[in-house]
Amino acid sequence: MDKKELARYLELAKELRLKIVDVMTWSGGAHIGGSLSIVEILVMLYFKYLNIDPRNPKWEDRDRFVLSKGHAAAGFIPALAMKGYFPEDELQSFNHFKSPFAMHPDTNKVIGCDASAGSLGHGLPMALGMGLGARYQKKGFKTVCLMGDGECCEGSVWEAAMAISNFKLTNVIPIVDRNHFMIDGDTEDVMALEPFADKWKAFGFEVLQINGNDIAQVDDALSRAWKMTVPTMILADTVKGKGVDFMEGNVKWHYAAADSELCQKSKDSIMKEYEEAVRCLQ
Numbered sequence: 001m002d003k004k005e006l007a008r009y010l011e012l013a014k015e016l017r018l019k020i021v022d023v024m025t026w027s028g029g030a031h032i033g034g035s036l037s038i039v040e041i042l043v044m045l046y047f048k049y050l051n052i053d054p055r056n057p058k059w060e061d062r063d064r065f066v067l068s069k070g071h072a073a074a075g076f077i078p079a080l081a082m083k084g085y086f087p088e089d090e091l092q093s094f095n096h097f098k099s100p101f102a103m104h105p106d107t108n109k110v111i112g113c114d115a116s117a118g119s120l121g122h123g124l125p126m127a128l129g130m131g132l133g134a135r136y137q138k139k140g141f142k143t144v145c146l147m148g149d150g151e152c153c154e155g156s157v158w159e160a161a162m163a164i165s166n167f168k169l170t171n172v173i174p175i176v177d178r179n180h181f182m183i184d185g186d187t188e189d190v191m192a193l194e195p196f197a198d199k200w201k202a203f204g205f206e207v208l209q210i211n212g213n214d215i216a217q218v219d220d221a222l223s224r225a226w227k228m229t230v231p232t233m234i235l236a237d238t239v240k241g242k243g244v245d246f247m248e249g250n251v252k253w254h255y256a257a258a259d260s261e262l263c264q265k266s267k268d269s270i271m272k273e274y275e276e277a278v279r280c281l282q
């Protein structure tokens with residue numbers, strides 16, 4: 001990826017982070033930590049890889065995206081707005097009475113959302129069904145499923161993984177946001193996942209292990225996964241709360257509300273990190 005392209009994605013990631021902080025403020029509270037950790041993945045999917053058309057959201061041949069860690073709707077729904085599925089100013093209603101946008105995404109209400117989620121562990125089974133459906137209908141679309149690492153405590157994740165491997169599905173791409181924390185602590189203290197990559201390998205996957213907050217690495221992994229001829233998953237090492245210095249790696253920010261002062265402080269931190277990243281590019 002050349003510098004110009006990287007600069008564009010860095011800017012989109014910065015914009016998305018600023019919107020996530022706005023949503024946290026307007027909504028009265030949001031799952032901020034796990035929304036900020038997936039920003040680079042969402043940007044690369046929505047602005048480079050997914051073959052989608054915001055003017056035709058139900059297009060049969062579109063690639064599908066399942067946000068299995070549905071609590072990160074505060075990251076996902078602003079990404080849909082930035083892509084043009086609905087006007088960005090509608091985000092101000094997030095989590096308000098009668099708004100289509102709630103703490104978890106609803107496919108019947110959010111334009112561009114392919115699957116409702118919120119109850120963890122259900123996204124990969126749905127993605128498996130979409131992948132089998134595509135094969136049955138002889139369609140070429142991909143289904144990407146983004147899960148949390150804490151979410152992988154759910155047995156249904158592994159049942160779906162076993163089936164994807166069994167059916168040799170290469171049109172379903174699981175991604176795990178390995179931000180090392182779940183709701184109440186470090187994954188290794190609450191329910192150890194390691195050796196995590198080996199578990200996925202034992203289930204028959206080729207594992208692409210990357211820094212999921214590094215745009216170039218996310219780009220490389222997605223481009224490889226898109227072309228793979230064996231079941232492949234992306235294990236994306238990320239930082240919970242990424243971009244807001246006082247939230248980074250601190251489980252206290254799994255869910256939070258913000259007043260205008262906290263909103264501004266968060267945005268200042270995002271801008272500082274972004275300007276530093278741009279300086280490093282030059």
Ligand SMILES: Cc1ncc(C[n+]2csc(CCOP(=O)(O)OP(=O)(O)O)c2C)c(N)n1
Nearest residue numbers: 034071118119120148149150151181182183
């Ligand atoms: C089946 C189910 N159990 C519990 C919850 C409550 N819950 C919401 S977020 C969360 C933590 C999930 O951890 P992880 O997947 O690592 O999310 P992240 O750290 O990326 O936000 C839990 C337990 C839920 N949404 N669904």
